[in-house]
Amino acid sequence: MYVPQIPDILPYAVPFFFVTVILESLITRHERPKKYEIRDTAASITMGIGSLVSGILNKIFVVWLLFGAYENFRIFTIPFTWWAWVLILFADDICYYFLHRYGHEVRFLWASHIVHHSSQKYNLSTALRQTWTGNFFTIVFYLVLPFFGFHPLMILTQMSVSLIYQYWIHTETIYKLPVWFEAVMNTPSHHRVHHGSNPLYLDRNYAGIFIIWDRIFNTFQSELPSEKAVYGLTTNIKNYNPIYIAFHEWIALFKDVFTSKTSFLNRLKYLVKPPGWRHDGTGVTSEDMRKQWLESKRVKPLN
Numbered sequence: 468m469y470v471p472q473i474p475d476i477l478p479y480a481v482p483f484f485f486v487t488v489i490l491e492s493l494i495t496r497h498e499r500p501k502k503y504e505i506r507d508t509a510a511s512i513t514m515g516i517g518s519l520v521s522g523i524l525n526k527i528f529v530v531w532l533l534f535g536a537y538e539n540f541r542i543f544t545i546p547f548t549w550w551a552w553v554l555i556l557f558a559d560d561i562c563y564y565f566l567h568r569y570g571h572e573v574r575f576l577w578a579s580h581i582v583h584h585s586s587q588k589y590n591l592s593t594a595l596r597q598t599w600t601g602n603f604f605t606i607v608f609y610l611v612l613p614f615f616g617f618h619p620l621m622i623l624t625q626m627s628v629s630l631i632y633q634y635w636i637h638t639e640t641i642y643k644l645p646v647w648f649e650a651v652m653n654t655p656s657h658h659r660v661h662h663g664s665n666p667l668y669l670d671r672n673y674a675g676i677f678i679i680w681d682r683i684f685n686t687f688q689s690e691l692p693s694e695k696a697v698y699g700l701t702t703n704i705k706n707y708n709p710i711y712i713a714f715h716e717w718i719a720l721f722k723d724v725f726t727s728k729t730s731f732l733n734r735l736k737y738l739v740k741p742p743g744w745r746h747d748g749t750g751v752t753s754e755d756m757r758k759q760w761l762e763s764k765r766v767k768p769l770n
């Protein structure tokens with residue numbers, strides 16, 4: 468099979484990221500520090516650079532796994548044709564949806580993904596705030612692709628395309644786009660909801676490129692004018708040290724696993740249960756917060 472030479476496109480996008488972050492910070496300069504704050508942006512950029520470095524280190528492992536699955540287990544052989552690129556656009560995006568969803572619902576995956584949600588700002592630099600540790604788990608969610616016969620190079624290229632697509636949606640400068648676009652594609656409006664810590668917005672809109680997965684799997688929430696997103700975590704870290712941002716949830720998680728006075732099984736549950744879960748029943752998860760909020764909004768019947 469003919470395999471074209473495709474370089475990794477992500478490094479080519481980096482100068483575009485820097486230029487547009489500077490442009491957006493200038494456009495919104497009258498709203499500082501509400502929209503942009505130097506130490507917040509500096510932390511996000513440092514996280515982005517660290518993530519690129521960890522991604523490069525991790526690449527050997529990823530390429531080895533993808534080729535291993537492709538060469539030993541594939542059931543089809545999908546050539547590099549136009550329809551294959553259309554197929555992988557959707558196939559990769561559904562893998563991303565589940566990776567992202569479990570990244571919120573399983574604590575040891577959240578320990579990595581929390582990084583991306585740790586800023587209380589929402590601007591293009593927030594997109595660069597990426598994990599240093601998650602790259603090692605990500606690939607598991609994509610192994611189904613080489614199994615179906617997508618070539619590893621095609622998969623890696625599409626993963627970079629997806630990451631680049633998700634960059635521009637981290638902005639408040641675009642309100643809503645045409646209805647048809649909002650219906651199908653992930654947009655700044657949909658992703659603002661995803662970064663909101665409001666109970667109504669928690670764990671919604673996991674989409675990468677297409678919002679359709681959230682609509683299909685019942686995790687969609689539109690941005691309401693009456694509910695302005697409050698960005699960040701339900702308990703914010705208020706810390707700009709990149710090392711702390713990268714590892715604070717790992718430390719909290721291991722503390723729960725190793726020091727909780729409970730059974731071995733319960734301690735292990737800290738790894739796989741949703742963030743907020745506690746073995747003694749005192750924990751509050753996103754789902755609990757959402758339910759409590761919806762309950763409080765319910766109009767009481769008059770009697």
Ligand SMILES: [Zn+2]
Pocket residue numbers: 567571580583584661
């Ligand atoms: Zn997320």
Ligand SMILES: [Zn+2]
Pocket residue numbers: 583594637658662
């Ligand atoms: Zn985001």
